[in-house]
Amino acid sequence: MPELPEIEVLKRDLEKEVVGRRIKDANVRPGTNAMKIVGRHGRRKEFQELLEGAKIEHIRRIGRRLLIELDNERTMVVALGDSGLLLKTSATEEIAPNTHIVIEWTIGGHLRLVDPDKKADVYVCPTEDIPTLKELQSDAIDPLDAQNPLTWQHFSSLLEDRAEEMKKLMMDENFILGLGDIYSDEILWTAALRYDRKSNELSSQDVRRLYRALVEILMEAIKARGTTWGPEGFRDLHGDMGTFQHEIKVFERDGEPCRRCRNPLEKAKVAGSFTYFCPQCQV
Ligand SMILES: [Zn+2]
Structure with missing residues (x-):
C-alpha cells in the first residue's frame, strides 16, 4: 500500500x-x-x-x-x-x-x-x-504537513496522552497518518525503541530520538522516491519504482544481523501482523 x-x-x-x-x-x-x-x-x-x-x-x-x-x-x-x-x-x-x-x-x-x-x-x-x-477530517498527526509542522513538544504530549505500545500506536491511523508496516518498523529501529514500549513511559530523550527518526525516515523515503515493495509495489507518476527498499534496515530482515550491533534481528507478532526489531539495541 x-x-x-x-x-x-x-x-x-x-x-x-x-x-x-x-x-x-x-x-x-x-x-x-x-x-x-x-x-x-x-x-x-x-x-x-x-x-x-x-x-x-x-x-x-x-x-x-x-x-x-x-x-x-x-x-x-x-x-x-x-x-x-x-x-x-x-x-x-x-x-x-x-x-x-x-x-x-x-x-x-x-x-x-x-x-x-x-x-x-x-x-x-x-x-x-x-x-x-x-x-x-482527521485529528491524527500528519508528519509531512508543511502548513502545520509537528513540534517535538506537541508530539511528546500526544504520546503521553496515549498509553499504548509503540508499534501499535505508530500504525494507528487515528494517531499518525500513513506509516504502515515498513516505515513504523524502520522508525522504531532508528530511534532504538522496542515495539512494545509504552508511549507514556518514554523519557524525553526517547521522544526526541523518536521524533528525529520519524522526520528523518520520511524525508529520506521521499528523497529516495518512496518504497517499492515487490513487483506490484508503488510506482511514481512516470511509472518508475522508488528506491527506499534498498535502505531498509529491519523490515522482513529477521535472522539477518542488525546493521547497528550485528546481533540477529527478530520478528514478533503484533495485532495480527509482524514487527521486525533488534532485541539487543532496541530497548
Ligand atoms: Zn541491534
Missing part, C-alpha cells in the same frame, strides 16, 4: 506535471468494473462531465488522499487504496490491464488510473464542500 512518503512523491510529481493542463476528455473505461472506483457517481457520464474542459489549478494532499483542484470550482479527490497507481503516459501508449480512468489533456498525453484490486476511490465534488467531508 502506498504510505505517506509515496503519496507525497506523487503529489510533487503531479504539481510538476499536470498543474496548468486542461482536460479534453475524461473516460471511465467500460468493462473494467471501473464503476467500483467512481461509485459515488451513479453514472459514468456524470463523473466525466464534471471534469471535461476543466484546467488543473492546484494539487493538495490531505492524509493519504490527493486533491486535484480544478478551475470549475470542483476538486477531484483520489484515494489510491492498496494497489492504485496514477500514471502519466503518452496518448499512444498501450492501455495497461486494469486501467479504469483515462484523462486526456488538450495538449496531448494522458493521466491514467490503474488499479488491479479496484479499491481506489475517486470522485469529483464542489471545492467548497472539501472542509466538510467526513473522510477528509
Whole structure:
C-alpha cells in the first residue's frame, strides 16, 4: 500500500506535471468494473462531465488522499487504496490491464488510473464542500504537513496522552497518518525503541530520538522516491519504482544481523501482523 512518503512523491510529481493542463476528455473505461472506483457517481457520464474542459489549478494532499483542484470550482479527490497507481503516459501508449480512468489533456498525453484490486476511490465534488467531508477530517498527526509542522513538544504530549505500545500506536491511523508496516518498523529501529514500549513511559530523550527518526525516515523515503515493495509495489507518476527498499534496515530482515550491533534481528507478532526489531539495541 502506498504510505505517506509515496503519496507525497506523487503529489510533487503531479504539481510538476499536470498543474496548468486542461482536460479534453475524461473516460471511465467500460468493462473494467471501473464503476467500483467512481461509485459515488451513479453514472459514468456524470463523473466525466464534471471534469471535461476543466484546467488543473492546484494539487493538495490531505492524509493519504490527493486533491486535484480544478478551475470549475470542483476538486477531484483520489484515494489510491492498496494497489492504485496514477500514471502519466503518452496518448499512444498501450492501455495497461486494469486501467479504469483515462484523462486526456488538450495538449496531448494522458493521466491514467490503474488499479488491479479496484479499491481506489475517486470522485469529483464542489471545492467548497472539501472542509466538510467526513473522510477528509482527521485529528491524527500528519508528519509531512508543511502548513502545520509537528513540534517535538506537541508530539511528546500526544504520546503521553496515549498509553499504548509503540508499534501499535505508530500504525494507528487515528494517531499518525500513513506509516504502515515498513516505515513504523524502520522508525522504531532508528530511534532504538522496542515495539512494545509504552508511549507514556518514554523519557524525553526517547521522544526526541523518536521524533528525529520519524522526520528523518520520511524525508529520506521521499528523497529516495518512496518504497517499492515487490513487483506490484508503488510506482511514481512516470511509472518508475522508488528506491527506499534498498535502505531498509529491519523490515522482513529477521535472522539477518542488525546493521547497528550485528546481533540477529527478530520478528514478533503484533495485532495480527509482524514487527521486525533488534532485541539487543532496541530497548
Ligand atoms: Zn541491534
